Amino acid sequence: MPYTPSGALTDLPAGHPCETCPVRPITICRSQTPDVLADLRRLGSMQKLEAGQPVFHEGDPARRVFMLTFGSLKIYTLLGDGRRQVTGFMFPGDFLGISLEGEYSFTVEALNSAELWWFSRDAFARFIADHPTVEHELYRLSAHELAAAQQQMVLLGRKTAAERLASFFLDLQRRQERVTGVSERNVDLPMSRLDIADYLGLTKETVSRMLADLRQRGLIRLAQQNRVEVLDRERLEEVAAGYEGD
Amino acid sequence: MPYTPSGALTDLPAGHPCETCPVRPITICRSQTPDVLADLRRLGSMQKLEAGQPVFHEGDPARRVFMLTFGSLKIYTLLGDGRRQVTGFMFPGDFLGISLEGEYSFTVEALNSAELWWFSRDAFARFIADHPTVEHELYRLSAHELAAAQQQMVLLGRKTAAERLASFFLDLQRRQERVTGVSERNVDLPMSRLDIADYLGLTKETVSRMLADLRQRGLIRLAQQNRVEVLDRERLEEVAAGYEGD
DNA sequence: CGACGAGTTGAGCACGTTCAAATCGAGTGG
DNA sequence: CCACTCGATTTGAACGTGCTCAACTCGTCG
Numbered sequence: 001m002p003y004t005p006s007g008a009l010t011d012l013p014a015g016h017p018c019e020t021c022p023v024r025p026i027t028i029c030r031s032q033t034p035d036v037l038a039d040l041r042r043l044g045s046m047q048k049l050e051a052g053q054p055v056f057h058e059g060d061p062a063r064r065v066f067m068l069t070f071g072s073l074k075i076y077t078l079l080g081d082g083r084r085q086v087t088g089f090m091f092p093g094d095f096l097g098i099s100l101e102g103e104y105s106f107t108v109e110a111l112n113s114a115e116l117w118w119f120s121r122d123a124f125a126r127f128i129a130d131h132p133t134v135e136h137e138l139y140r141l142s143a144h145e146l147a148a149a150q151q152q153m154v155l156l157g158r159k160t161a162a163e164r165l166a167s168f169f170l171d172l173q174r175r176q177e178r179v180t181g182v183s184e185r186n187v188d189l190p191m192s193r194l195d196i197a198d199y200l201g202l203t204k205e206t207v208s209r210m211l212a213d214l215r216q217r218g219l220i221r222l223a224q225q226n227r228v229e230v231l232d233r234e235r236l237e238e239v240a241a242g243y244e245g246d
Numbered sequence: 247m248p249y250t251p252s253g254a255l256t257d258l259p260a261g262h263p264c265e266t267c268p269v270r271p272i273t274i275c276r277s278q279t280p281d282v283l284a285d286l287r288r289l290g291s292m293q294k295l296e297a298g299q300p301v302f303h304e305g306d307p308a309r310r311v312f313m314l315t316f317g318s319l320k321i322y323t324l325l326g327d328g329r330r331q332v333t334g335f336m337f338p339g340d341f342l343g344i345s346l347e348g349e350y351s352f353t354v355e356a357l358n359s360a361e362l363w364w365f366s367r368d369a370f371a372r373f374i375a376d377h378p379t380v381e382h383e384l385y386r387l388s389a390h391e392l393a394a395a396q397q398q399m400v401l402l403g404r405k406t407a408a409e410r411l412a413s414f415f416l417d418l419q420r421r422q423e424r425v426t427g428v429s430e431r432n433v434d435l436p437m438s439r440l441d442i443a444d445y446l447g448l449t450k451e452t453v454s455r456m457l458a459d460l461r462q463r464g465l466i467r468l469a470q471q472n473r474v475e476v477l478d479r480e481r482l483e484e485v486a487a488g489y490e491g492d
Numbered sequence: 493c494g495a496c497g498a499g500t501t502g503a504g505c506a507c508g509t510t511c512a513a514a515t516c517g518a519g520t521g522g
Numbered sequence: 523c524c525a526c527t528c529g530a531t532t533t534g535a536a537c538g539t540g541c542t543c544a545a546c547t548c549g550t551c552g
Contacts (some may be wrong), residue, residue, distance in 0.1 A: 030460035052540080077400050079488035085400040099389040104397065139385035143345040146388060149395035150352065154323050154331040155404035155448030161540065193499060201403030206540055209498050236498075407508065439531065452508055454532050470533075471517075 007163045036131055040067070043127055044117040049110035055096070058107045065124040067095040071114025076198065077106045086199035089151075089191060091179050098124075098138065111190045156201045159242065164200040165210045166240040168229055169220065189226045214239075282377055286313070287372055290363040295356035301342070304353045311370040312342040317360025322444065322484045332445035333398075335437060337425050343385065344370075357436045364466045402447045405488060409448040411456045412486035415466065415474055435472045460485075 044067070049055065055066060058077060073090040087106060090096060096116075120129070128134050144164060155167050173187045189196070193204040200207070214220045219236045221229040230236060238244070290313070295301065301312060304323060319336040333352060336342060342354060342362075365373070374380050401413050419433045435442070439450040444455070460466045465482045467475040476482060484490070 077396065077402055079400065081488055081490075085403040085489060087396045087399050099393055101389075101393065105393050110474045116407075135381055135385060139381060139388060142385060142388040142392060146391050146395060147345055147347065149392060149399070150323065150333045152496080153333050153395070153398055153402060154325070156399055157444075158329045159323060185329060198403075202543060204499075205501085205542085209540090228484050232475040242327055244327075324541080449509060450531075451510080451533085455508090 034100055039131070040119070040127055041117060043123040044115050044119040046115065048118070049114045051110055051112045053110050055108040055110070055116070056104050058104060060104050062099070062101055062104045063099060063120065063121060064118045065098055066108075067117045067119075068092055068094050068096065069115050069117060072111045073108050073114060074111055074114075074191060074195055074199075075106050075108050084198045085201070086191075088197070089195075091175060093179060095141075098142075111195070161200075161202055161206050161210045162204065163215055163239055163242055165207065165214060166219070166236050168196065168200060169230060170233075170236060170240050173230060185230050186223055187228045187230065189228060204226070265398050282380070285377070286365070286373055287363060289369045292361065292363055295360045295362070297356055297358045299355040301356070301362070302350050304350060306350050307394045308343060308345070308347055308350045309367060311344055311367065312341065313363045313365075314338055314340050315361050315363060318357045318447075319354050319360060320357055320437060320441055321352050321354050330400050330444045331447070332437075332441055335441075335445070337421060340427060343386075344388075351407040357441070407446075407448055407452050407456045408459055409485055409488055410448065411453065411460060412465070412482050414442065414446060415476060416479075416482060416486050419476060432469055433476065434476045435474060 019120075025145050046069075049071070055073060056064075068090050069092055071092070073094075073096070074086055075090065075096075076084050076086045078084050089111070097104065099105070128138070148195045155164055159167065169187055172189070173184070176187060191199075193207050196202075197204045197207045202210075211220075211222070214236075215222060219230075219232050219239065221231055222227045292315075295317070301319060302310075307336055314336050317338070319342070320332055321334045321336065321342075322330050322332040324330050335357070336354075343350065345351070374384070387472075401410055405413065415433055418435070419430070422433060423429050437445075439453050442448075443450045443453045448456075457466075457468070460482075461468060465476075465478050465485065467477055469475045
């Protein structure tokens with residue numbers, strides 16, 4: 001159940017402001033014109049992935065740049081003893097691997113059937129050279145990423161478990177809105193409870209419990225196991241922002 | 247006790263690789279040549295700050311770009327009920343406010359006597375237009391920032407209190423090395439215990455306790471209240487990375 | 493229908509918090 | 523030079539949120 005048809009990149013409404021991007025790797029947003037994107041595709045190759053397959057691992061030499069066109073990915077890093085932090089999820093239209101390091105500093109894995117295009121570093125650099133607006137766009141977007149990363153630090157450093165869940169659903173909702181272009185009360189969860197837990201700095205048990213809690217408080221409904229319906233967005237926003245009846 | 251003389255920017259050794267930047271706002275590193283920096287200064291105005299004075303507040307219209315030349319700053323955001331997350335510290339050479347949002351999304355305050363240069367958005371844009379290498383540099387640096395932000399997410403989401411402290415000291419040490427160009431066992435702490443706590447997602451009491459813990463284990467020494475000496479860097483690295491005797 | 497993995501629920505525990513008191517340290521005035 | 527003050531830091535004890543470990547349920551696929 002991915003969010004968008006595979007024609008996502010050209011079909012998407014242009015000029016979305018990206019004001020409230022949730023945390024994710026560098027993204028070239030919907031503001032690229034179709035012909036620029038067509039140029040880009042010509043330089044790359046397509047790759048299909050099944051759920052659980054890696055795009056690359058932490059420590060691999062960073063030779064390629066990726067653009068996700070279908071499905072969703074998770075990004076994570078591991079600590080010595082196996083503790084895991086998911087640092088982001090990717091959706092169609094997102095770019096990956098544009099940090100200019102010698103090695104990837106995280107692992108990326110498909111959450112479901114995914115389709116992505118890859119480019120050699122050189123080809124991508126040539127593309128940027130041919131399209132001078134792109135560099136600025138990349139820079140602009142990475143600034144957005146950074147703002148989103150700061151929001152995630154606030155979440156991880158200072159929010160309670162329930163607040164983290166609330167923030168997460170609202171972020172996902174906003175993001176799906178940007179990808180699909182339509183506002184939806186239903187939010188798809190292509191990731192497992194464990195992935196959510198590792199993203200929010202919790203355990204899967206706590207995620208489960210807080211989900212039940214938000215449900216009992218009438219803020220959300222579990223339409224299916226992997227789909228949440230936001231029933232009271234306003235109150236959910238309050239919870240997410242740390243305003244409560246306290 | 248700031249880290250560097252006020253001539254920092256031109257005096258700094260050129261070409262530092264910035265490989266392991268700790269979390270901080272966008273920085274134009276030491277790789278800028280002195281004449282480029284002189285050009286930049288010509289466009290801006292200098293501003294002095296005392297400890298505790300704000301540079302700007304969350305929500306202020308983002309009209310200016312700043313470059314810190316002396317002293318240090320802290321960056322934070324507040325939750326509705328006063329909970330605070332410090333998302334970064336800034337040191338001489340760091341840039342601030344280059345995200346292209348309409349409003350600053352965080353508050354910045356001086357930790358001690360500081361000196362910074364500011365530029366109107368327009369002037370800074372003109373500067374970038376005149377120096378085409380800078381855009382690329384900015385983009386490169388924000389990619390580094392993002393990598394550092396991801397590291398901080400791992401810290402906040404998955405590390406224990408002791409591991410957070412260890413990571414923090416090592417980050418600060420690396421950063422002071424980059425600023426001063428010399429390797430030092432002593433690490434200055436221009437921020438209060440509360441600032442450290444709010445940066446690491448802890449309380450000031452826990453910071454104090456874990457400091458005592460690391461001291462008792464012979465990994466650090468408290469030279470003064472605001473200066474830590476790293477006694478056993480290797481073991482401290484192990485603690486920071488989450489490898490322990492477990 | 494049975495088996496397996498993912499998700500939920502429950503009980504006890506632990507790490508870090510909270511609240512309170514003691515100590516330290518820098519600055520001020522006698 | 524020392525006494526005093528005030529804030530920052532450290533230390534202590536009780537508490538609580540979220541974790542751990544275990545049992546149970548659900549959904550999916552053979």
